[in-house]
Amino acid sequence: MLDVAVIEEPAAAEASLDPIRSRILAALAEPGSAAMLAARLGLPRQKANYHLKELERHGLVELSEERRKGSVTERVYRATAASYVISPSALAAVSPDPSRSPDQLSARWLLALGSRLVQEVGTLLTGATRTRQRLATFGIDAEVRFASAADRTAFADELAQAVATLVGRYHDESAPGGRNHRVVVGLHQIPTPQPGAPGKSTARENTTSDTGPGAGQENAP
Template sequence: MKRIESVTRPEALQALAHPLRVQILERLREPASAATVARDLRVPRQRVNYHLKELEKARLVRLVGERRSGNFIETLYEPVARTFVVSPRVAWAHPRRAVAMAEQFSLEQLVLLGERLQRDAAVLLDRAAFEGEQIASASVEAEVRFATAQDRAEFMKAYLAALGPLLKKYGTAGGAPYRVLLSVYPDPEGEPRE
């Protein structure tokens, strides 16, 4: 089972929109049958079975085996991943967004970095929640105002110049890998100050 799956298909997003399906996916951290999930969630087996079939059609769960329970043979399911993260791109159906991203490379990179950050954070959160791992992390957010495009360009130039020596001084070929990000973009809700 994969650790994380990005939901990029509209049919998968639609399948995840039902709260019972999300509960079923959470319950399937270990392979289980519709009857087992129904007992645990205290809902009728037929309802769970219906939603499992919808999750299977959306390729969010898969069959992993069978087991005999009395006179019945139960089908066992598991999710295709431990965690699902909804890609923002799945909800962006308007073609103008695709054109804007294709024409503005740094804006496209911002969207892709945001998606990667969301995926990485979900994996680390699962490691902390389900494996008890202490995650060494830090985040910094700052607001800076640039009077001109030239000021913004100079800031990026100075930042990159300062970052190089830091990476060289503290970075090593061995050791635990960490990711360092910086994004500079206009605050979508901010108003310019005079």
């Protein structure tokens, strides 16, 4: 079982988003048959079996083993991954495109960058998994609490300068056999949980004194 699988086909994405099938995928973190799933999820066995077949058809579950019980063969399935990510490529022509309106202060542009990141890394990961090769990647995840909007602006400026310096130092357009890599750095406010709504969160509204880059609803970091 993979840690994360990327769903790129629209039909597979649709299948994974069905409420019953998403519950089956979660339940199949531990292998189970249609009868076992029916008992776990409170579903009729025929319905569990139908959804299992659909998930198998889209490569989201796979046969783990077959058990012989008298004259009956029980088919045991497992999910192909512990978690799934739907690639923006599943949306084809309507997937976000960062090149349409690049704006460092736009939350929508940052979202488009994130979508492209999922799409590109997902494609690479799918290929690496197919060929059983490791994929060379690097990521940084950090949290920073700013005392003011001015500090946030200064941080963003220094970060942009540091990245530009590093890119200028290491980028070699004429390097024989060189490989292009993409560097994406994002800065955004961490959503705060909504009271009484587990798993749901919202960004705090910016006050009227929140000025400078990143101020306002559209440009909130």
